[in-house]
Amino acid sequence: MNDLHTLAARTPGLPCRTTDPDMWFSNYPIDRYRAARFCASCPLLAACREYGVQTRQEWGVWGGVDLTAVETYCGSERGHRMHRRAGEMPCVPCAEAHAVLVEKRRRKRLAEEHAKGGTVRGYDIHLQLEEPACAACRAARREESARRRAGALRGRGQPRTASVASRAAEPATGAPAGAQPLALTA
Known part of the structure; x- marks a missing residue:
């Protein structure tokens, strides 16, 4: 399989290549948030996210996930949610916070x-x-x-009413002509 860099070089129109690339590694969370939204239309979204998680990138947006924020919030419930969104198991501090x-x-x-x-x-x-x-x-x-037990026991051992028994003996609606009803056992 090709690595992310090879795939990115061969794929035209990637948001991280057609917009300001500094946005993906900005010091400002709002820029990284915008970058993550651009990633939604990227054909390499899953591969990029996987690369960012597997190589333990600590800075920037990878596959629509702001890994900088994950590091910032590690050890909190928000960090736990961010780990889950990134498709990884939460770290011990985040799992404990959760x-x-x-x-x-x-x-x-x-x-x-x-x-x-x-x-x-x-x-x-x-x-x-x-x-x-x-x-x-x-x-x-x-x-x-x-x-629940009283409700489940209600009706056991009582004979079926005539109308129910006679309906069971009739062939089902739409059955072929001459079809024989199945024998019902109690």
């Missing part, structure tokens, strides 16, 4: 569920937080399970 944010959101939601007196959703959040569920959330989960 985990802290997720746990904070879950704890806030859990407090809302506890304010309702404990809910099935609260039970699920306890599990996501890898902690034992409180008594109120466990009780809500038991009640929900009992309701």
Whole structure:
């Protein structure tokens, strides 16, 4: 496969070649933002992004991703999102920052569920937080399970009504003339 430089030399009309190339490596974030938007129409978008990530470029816009900003925000939730947009696994500081944010959101939601007196959703959040569920959330989960079991058992063992049984014996609409109905087993 050709490397990025060879592909870029052979491909006419690339945005980084037809506009101000300094924009891609500007000291001003607004210029790099504009450059990243120009990349959207580039036929080498994926190859350029892959090159920037694989060669660990720390400065500039590569394939529509401002890798300068990724380095600037590393260790934050924004850095985590930027890693994901760049198609790479987040670094340890960014992954930790994301985990802290997720746990904070879950704890806030859990407090809302506890304010309702404990809910099935609260039970699920306890599990996501890898902690034992409180008594109120466990009780809500038991009640929900009992309701589902009661609903699933309802109707079992009861004979089918005559109208349902007679409809099952009729050939389906659109069946060829003389088609025999299938025998249904209970």
